[in-house]
Amino acid sequence: MVDDSTERLNRAFAALADPTRRDLVARLAREDATVGELAEPYDMSLQAVSKHVKVLEEAGLVTRSKDAQRRPVHLDAEVFDLMTKWIERYRREAEERYRRLDALLARMADDEQPTHTDTRDAS
Amino acid sequence: MVDDSTERLNRAFAALADPTRRDLVARLAREDATVGELAEPYDMSLQAVSKHVKVLEEAGLVTRSKDAQRRPVHLDAEVFDLMTKWIERYRREAEERYRRLDALLARMADDEQPTHTDTRDAS
DNA sequence: GGCGTTGTCAACCTGTTGGTTGAGGAAGGT
DNA sequence: ACCTTCCTCAACCAACAGGTTGACAACGCC
Numbered sequence: 001m002v003d004d005s006t007e008r009l010n011r012a013f014a015a016l017a018d019p020t021r022r023d024l025v026a027r028l029a030r031e032d033a034t035v036g037e038l039a040e041p042y043d044m045s046l047q048a049v050s051k052h053v054k055v056l057e058e059a060g061l062v063t064r065s066k067d068a069q070r071r072p073v074h075l076d077a078e079v080f081d082l083m084t085k086w087i088e089r090y091r092r093e094a095e096e097r098y099r100r101l102d103a104l105l106a107r108m109a110d111d112e113q114p115t116h117t118d119t120r121d122a123s
Numbered sequence: 124m125v126d127d128s129t130e131r132l133n134r135a136f137a138a139l140a141d142p143t144r145r146d147l148v149a150r151l152a153r154e155d156a157t158v159g160e161l162a163e164p165y166d167m168s169l170q171a172v173s174k175h176v177k178v179l180e181e182a183g184l185v186t187r188s189k190d191a192q193r194r195p196v197h198l199d200a201e202v203f204d205l206m207t208k209w210i211e212r213y214r215r216e217a218e219e220r221y222r223r224l225d226a227l228l229a230r231m232a233d234d235e236q237p238t239h240t241d242t243r244d245a246s
Numbered sequence: 247g248g249c250g251t252t253g254t255c256a257a258c259c260t261g262t263t264g265g266t267t268g269a270g271g272a273a274g275g276t
Numbered sequence: 277a278c279c280t281t282c283c284t285c286a287a288c289c290a291a292c293a294g295g296t297t298g299a300c301a302a303c304g305c306c
Contacts, residue, residue: 006142014140018264019129022209029216036282048265050284055263071283080214084207086145091203093152141294158253171295173253178293194253 008060009086012079015059020044021052025061028075038073131183132209135202138182143167144175148184151198161196 015021024038039049053073056062060079064071138144147161162172176196179185183202187194 009145010140010142013136014263016210017133017137017140019133020264022132025213029213030220034282035284044264045266046283047267047285051264054284075213075217077214077217080210084210084214087139087203087207090148090152090198091200091207094198094200097153137293143294159251167294168296169253170255170297173255174294177254 005082008079008082011059012061012083015055015061016083018052018055020049021056024049024052024056025075028062028073032072032074034072128205131202131205134178134182135184135206138178138184139206141175141178143172144179147172147175147179148198151185151196155195155197157195 016025020042027033027038035050035053036046038053039046042049053062056073057064061076063074063076065074139148143165150156150161158173158176159169161176162169165172176185179196180187184199186197186199188197
């Protein structure tokens, strides 16, 4: 058991790494659509688009009504949360650290300010 | 020209699709590190980690001081913004649409509410 | 200059991805 | 019952990704 969210993030990020799939997501954000409708604008076989949709589905980004024949694809935004939370966590950590580094550098600059250098050993 | 940010998003999402690379990012969020330090905890050759770092670098997620020999890897959070903006944009669109759909359904339910069906034409 | 440390480059292997074509399954219309 | 529409499945292919090992480049230290 490799931590379930790890696998979900793997799939989610991989799914969005493809520009065609990002475009599908962008369009599905506006309205549900069938595979046929989704395929129309691309210079690509229907089967290829079907595969892309399958990837999105396995990534949990998209669901399909069991409706059959006309089975519209629907965007499920939940996994997005997982991704943004991951990203934001480390972005904040990095920025926080950067902020602290900045403060440290500022303090060091202050310590250098006095022209008479302090040579005493602090121990 | 395929829109520069498309290519950047391709690389960024692809980079984070790998759990080892996400772990590298997580560690680099806390502190800069050399390739050797980064490689230590993994059951994987140094060369493999070096490749991962290169992928992160080409994705713009990480920079290296030209320092040479001891060339610490440093997390650059800027690309994160691009990703979260992309994700949040479509998540919001989807949620907005969902909200509107909900409202529509609520209205339809209201129209059915009265037991005495109103047959007058509203025109 | 020679040596250890640190990291990259190159070649190679294997599995996966993104596309193709061809065949076929499942529902609805007539 | 049959046709059409919509979609998936299967086989195949080229390209890429993630790992390996081996060679070697760049720098700091004696």
